[in-house]
Amino acid sequence: MNYNAAFVDELLGNFHASFLKNEHKWCDFARVNPEGDAYRKWVYQKLYTLRYFPAYYLEYCVLAEKLKARLGQYDECLQVASFGCGICPDYYALRDNLGEIEFEYTGYDSCRWSMRKLVPKDNSDNLSFCHLNIGALDSVDLDDVDVFIFPKSIGDIARSGGLERLARLIARTEKKRVFFLNSFISSGRNEKSIDLSCFDGVHEALIKSGFGTEDDRSKTSYEGGAFDVGLVRVSSDFNYPERLMINCEREGSSLLCEGCNVIKRPVMRNRFMEYQLLEYTRP
Numbered sequence: 234m235n236y237n238a239a240f241v242d243e244l245l246g247n248f249h250a251s252f253l254k255n256e257h258k259w260c261d262f263a264r265v266n267p268e269g270d271a272y273r274k275w276v277y278q279k280l281y282t283l284r285y286f287p288a289y290y291l292e293y294c295v296l297a298e299k300l301k302a303r304l305g306q307y308d309e310c311l312q313v314a315s316f317g318c319g320i321c322p323d324y325y326a327l328r329d330n331l332g333e334i335e336f337e338y339t340g341y342d343s344c345r346w347s348m349r350k351l352v353p354k355d356n357s358d359n360l361s362f363c364h365l366n367i368g369a370l371d372s373v374d375l376d377d378v379d380v381f382i383f384p385k386s387i388g389d390i391a392r393s394g395g396l397e398r399l400a401r402l403i404a405r406t407e408k409k410r411v412f413f414l415n416s417f418i419s420s421g422r423n424e425k426s427i428d429l430s431c432f433d434g435v436h437e438a439l440i441k442s443g444f445g446t447e448d449d450r451s452k453t454s455y456e457g458g459a460f461d462v463g464l465v466r467v468s469s470d471f472n473y474p475e476r477l478m479i480n481c482e483r484e485g486s487s488l489l490c491e492g493c494n495v496i497k498r499p500v501m502r503n504r505f506m507e508y509q510l511l512e513y514t515r516p
């Protein structure tokens with residue numbers, strides 16, 4: 234698996250420098266969690282990226298490597314749709330791990346994630362975005378898709394009411410083989426994510442369309458040998474430089490400081506990894 238440490242370092246450097254300029258607004262985000270409208274705020278997009286990007290990108294690298302192994306020799310251009318893509322760490326993980334396999338990526342998200350402009354650019358990047366609520370997709374969008382990704386998003390999408398319709402659209406595909414890269418928001422404890430059952434509706438719709446799978450959708454994995462080891466045990470290239478951690482000069486000066494989400498450490502351990510790869514085929 235290839236964890237592109239130079240890319241992640243540059244990305245963190247860009248976001249960190251930009252976030253420091255917003256220091257006067259930090260207290261407004263002391264109690265903000267990754268949910269709902271929070272993603273629409275630029276300052277929060279930076280904070281979220283600093284906290285989660287390296288860990289989630291690493292998890293998607295693991296999934297991308299597994300996908301590559303399943304695909305084997307693959308000569309066509311893989312069509313990828315990611316639902317709730319955010320700043321699209323999954324795209325970069327595929328780019329850095331699919332090797333010679335060509336792919337086209339479309340990221341769907343109801344939020345625009347304007348801070349994507351701080352992600353280091355590469356001339357070969359091939360991605361596009363569609364900013365809409367998943368509940369408003371129409372069937373044409375998904376006809377050619379080989380790989381569907383739910384990157385830490387299926388619970389949010391289910392709760393916003395868009396998942397049943399999406400399941401029916403996915404199941405209308407004319408493909409004979411489709412993959413799902415599901416990554417769940419983990420409870421941080423050694424038990425299954427409560428969002429795991431959200432995929433059931435997609436599974437049922439596929440079965441009705443004649444698909445079957447040998448993968449077990451009730452199983453998820455974490456990586457690194459044992460639950461809650463450091464991410465450096467998953468990839469020795471994983472490294473979150475101390476100089477890019479958020480330190481606040483006002484720490485301790487207000488009631489808001491207790492449990493402040495701005496100075497919370499970034500995710501550095503595998504307890505927030507929880508993923509599965511499911512392959513569905515039909516005759």
Ligand SMILES: C[S@@+](CC[C@H](N)C(=O)[O-])C[C@H]1O[C@@H](n2cnc3c(N)ncnc32)[C@H](O)[C@@H]1O
Pocket residue numbers: 267272285289316317318319320321322323341342343344365366367368384385386389390393395
């Ligand atoms: C936890 S974030 C994950 C972001 C990104 N995939 C990652 O790994 O960092 C969930 C994302 O799903 C998006 N989302 C939630 N419900 C949605 C819906 N119904 N339609 C489109 N996007 C949705 C949110 O805007 C947010 O960007």
